[in-house]
Amino acid sequence: MSVFAWLMMAAPALACTLTLDGPAKQGGLLIGTAPVGSKVTVDGRAVRVAPDGRFLVGFGRDAAAKTKVVAETPAGLTLECPISVAGRDYQVQRIDGLPKRKVTPKAVDVARIKADNAAIGKVRRLDTQATDFAAGFIWPLKGRISGIFGSQRILNGKPRSPHNGVDIAAPTGTIIRAPAPGVVALVHPDMFYTGKSVMLDHGHGLSTVYVHMSVISVKAGQRVAKGDAIGKVGMTGRATGPHLHWGVSLFRTHLDPALLAGKMAK
Numbered sequence: 104m105s106v107f108a109w110l111m112m113a114a115p116a117l118a119c120t121l122t123l124d125g126p127a128k129q130g131g132l133l134i135g136t137a138p139v140g141s142k143v144t145v146d147g148r149a150v151r152v153a154p155d156g157r158f159l160v161g162f163g164r165d166a167a168a169k170t171k172v173v174a175e176t177p178a179g180l181t182l183e184c185p186i187s188v189a190g191r192d193y194q195v196q197r198i199d200g201l202p203k204r205k206v207t208p209k210a211v212d213v214a215r216i217k218a219d220n221a222a223i224g225k226v227r228r229l230d231t232q233a234t235d236f237a238a239g240f241i242w243p244l245k246g247r248i249s250g251i252f253g254s255q256r257i258l259n260g261k262p263r264s265p266h267n268g269v270d271i272a273a274p275t276g277t278i279i280r281a282p283a284p285g286v287v288a289l290v291h292p293d294m295f296y297t298g299k300s301v302m303l304d305h306g307h308g309l310s311t312v313y314v315h316m317s318v319i320s321v322k323a324g325q326r327v328a329k330g331d332a333i334g335k336v337g338m339t340g341r342a343t344g345p346h347l348h349w350g351v352s353l354f355r356t357h358l359d360p361a362l363l364a365g366k367m368a369k
């Protein structure tokens with residue numbers, strides 16, 4: 104018997120029979136379903152599995168071409184699911200006319216930015232048992248897409264971080280709606296970059312962020328249903344015009360909201 108055959112007998116790994124719904128591409132989110140009671144790892148990291156077997160796999164902007172999901176079932180089976188992750192080409196987006204201080208912050212701004220990032224980071228570490236993500240996502244409002252996910256950004260001529268969400272231009276005051284059920288995990292009246300900001304937790308580490316708002320109409324801890332008003336479009340923080348910046352992340356990995364919401368209805 105070859106060593107390979109012996110190893111296969113010792114630890115029988117079976118072909119993938121898991122359901123994995125969603126686009127296997129950079130910026131995409133998969134909703135997986137494993138046999139009830141399974142333990143699931145993604146590239147060796149354990150992920151939360153709901154009582155009904157659902158779990159999440161996310162691919163960041165620069166996700167590697169290959170990922171492996173492994174489920175250990177209560178029956179003692181090991182199901183291996185290699186995933187090929189499609190790459191994407193990203194645009195370069197130049198934005199000029201931003202206030203200088205919002206591109207190169209003053210020393211006094213840095214402490215505020217750190218506090219803002221800490222509050223956002225805290226929400227991105229949440230791993231709640233809710234499965235609100237399973238309800239599917241709608242667009243939080245209708246408008247012209249003025250910024251897409253992943254673009255390399257040059258602000259006032261200076262290279263900055265890639266764009267980690269989608270921008271939807273709409274008149275100030277346009278109502279912003281929860282795209283999926285969730286719990287309000289953060290409300291902030293004035294962040295340095297993002298102005299009036301709201302974050303929703305949809306469970307299993309999936310959170311969404313809504314920024315530059317003119318009005319916030321929810322409170323921290325409040326439960327929202329899909330379609331509930333959470334605030335209004337504005338241009339608070341770093342913005343050259345009224346729009347909603349909508350971000351989605353699985354823990355600290357930014358995902359493309361447009362892949363969740365699909366084509367925007369006219």
Ligand SMILES: [Zn+2]
Nearest residue numbers: 250269270348
């Ligand atoms: Zn944006």
